[in-house]
Amino acid sequence: MSSPQILPILHYPDPRLHKVAKPVDLAAGVPKHIQALIANMLTTMYDAQGIGLAATQVDVHERLIVIDVSEERNAPIVLINPNVTWASAEKQKGDEGCLSVPGIYDGVERSTSVKVSAADEHGQVREISADGLLAVCMQHEMDHLMGKVFVEYLSPLKRTRIKSKMAKLEREESSSRK
Numbered sequence: 001m002s003s004p005q006i007l008p009i010l011h012y013p014d015p016r017l018h019k020v021a022k023p024v025d026l027a028a029g030v031p032k033h034i035q036a037l038i039a040n041m042l043t044t045m046y047d048a049q050g051i052g053l054a055a056t057q058v059d060v061h062e063r064l065i066v067i068d069v070s071e072e073r074n075a076p077i078v079l080i081n082p083n084v085t086w087a088s089a090e091k092q093k094g095d096e097g098c099l100s101v102p103g104i105y106d107g108v109e110r111s112t113s114v115k116v117s118a119a120d121e122h123g124q125v126r127e128i129s130a131d132g133l134l135a136v137c138m139q140h141e142m143d144h145l146m147g148k149v150f151v152e153y154l155s156p157l158k159r160t161r162i163k164s165k166m167a168k169l170e171r172e173e174s175s176s177r178k
Contacts, residue, residue: 002036004043007058011170012101013163018147021056021063023081030123034064034080038121041066042076050099052137054144057100065118065141069133077128082118082142085127087111096140096150102169104162108153110139 010017024034037060045053045066055064065079093109113131116138120126130138140150151162 004036004039006047007040007044009044009048009053009057009099010059012098012149012151012166014100016059016061017056017100017144017149019056019061020147021054021061021145024062024064024119026080026119026123030080030119030121034062035121037062037064038066038078042068045099046073048099051133052141053099054141056144056147063145065138065145067134067137067141069137077134078121079116079118079128079138079141080120080123082116082138082145084114084139084142085117086115087139088113088131094136096136098140098150100144100149101151101162101166104151104165106151106154106158108140108150110136114138116142 025031037055041053041055041058044058045068051069052065052067055062063081065082067077068075088111090112091109092112093107095105096108097105112135114135115127115129117125117127143150151159
C-alpha cells in the first residue's frame with residue numbers, strides 16, 4: 001500500500017461542494033478505495049490543521065468523514081455512511097470554521113448533543129454519543145455530505161462578502177503560481 005497523500009481541498013463557492021454524497025457500499029466490507037481514501041483524508045486533515053474533513057471536500061462524493069478533536073491529534077474517528085439518530089433540542093451558537101472556507105469563522109447554531117450511527121474503518125456499525133466540539137464537528141461534516149457549507153447558515157449579505165473574499169484569495173493564489 002502506498003503512503004498516504006495530501007489531497008487538494010475544494011474551496012467555497014466551488015459548485016462541487018454542493019453535491020450530495022452517495023452511500024458507500026459495504027456489502028463486501030470496506031472497499032479498498034475507501035480504505036486508501038481514509039488514510040489520505042486523515043493525512044490531508046492533519047496537514048491542514050483541521051479537526052474534521054468530509055469526502056465531499058476532496059471531491060469524492062461518498063458518505064465518508066474523518067474527525068479528530070483530540071488535543072494530541074492521535075484519536076481519529078472514521079464515520080462511513082453516518083446518520084444522526086438523535087439530536088438534542090438544546091442548541092448553542094458557536095463560531096465555526098471550515099477547511100473549504102479558510103480564514104472565515106462565524107456563528108452557527110447546532111444541537112449541543114447528538115447520537116450518530118456509522119460504520120468505522122473496519123465496517124463495524126456503531127453508535128457514537130457526542131457533545132461539545134465533537135457534536136458540532138459531526139454535524140458540520142455531515143452537512144458537507146448533504147452538499148451544505150456552514151456559510152449557508154449565515155445571512156445573504158455575509159455569504160456575498162465571503163464569496164467575494166474567497167474569489168479574491170483564489171485570484172491572488174493563482175497569480176502567485178504563475
